[in-house]
Amino acid sequence: MRKDGWRMFRKGLLIGMLTLLLQGSCLAASTSAPASAADTAKDTKPVVVQAKSSTAPAGSSTAADATVKKTAPVNRYVKIFQDNSYIYMMDMQTARWINCPHTGSEQIIDVWIKLIGNGSGDSASEPYSYPSKYYLEHYYIRPDKQQIQFMSELEVTGRPNNAITERSYNAANWENLVPGSIEEEIYHAVVSNAKQLVKQKANAKTEGRDALEEMLRISL
Secondary structure, three states: OHHHHHHHHHHHHHHHHHHHHHHHHHHHHHHHHHHHHHHHHHHOOOOOOOOOOOOOOOOOOOOOOOOOOOOOOOOOEEEEEEOOOEEEEEEOOOOEEEEOOOOOOOEEEEEEEEEEEOOOOOOOOOOOOOOOEEEEEEEEEEOOOOEEEEEEEEEEEOOOOOOOOOOOOOHHHOEEOOOOOHHHHHHHHHHHHHHHOOOOOOOHHHHHHHHHHHHHHHHO
């Protein structure tokens, strides 16, 4: 009887110990799983992708900055006047200040004027085209006395010939301006545009020689 009771006691004790062990293992498993997940979350770091900035720092040179800037070409002929027949163009490339002969230090403007037909008499129905014709007029402009002197005129078809014949300078050929004339229009336009031109430096020897020549010319 005592043996049976002892066996039952041992059996119950073993069952109780096994039950406690099973409960302990289950509890340990349930607590360790969240901990590992939390550790995994802590160890995992987000990957940040940084885009390269396309903005160049101040003062740095770019390909656009390295591009050579070309100077805009200056128009050779400048329109100064127009009437019913012609358009008058001042040649800025050959226009210049020169010393007026026989007057010492006085400077005048040497200028060429190009005359182009304004097309009032052209016919658009003509089947043939001909080389355009224009005129070149050479003038001396005298701002100090408000005078103009005509030197020559060329009729040009295509390109002008450099071998031309002009009359020599003569102080008697200076003309005073007539109000409303074409010469007055040319004079004022040339003087206005001549502000862009550089004047020549005075030469003492040239001034003395010109003054002497002028005095001898007047005495004769």
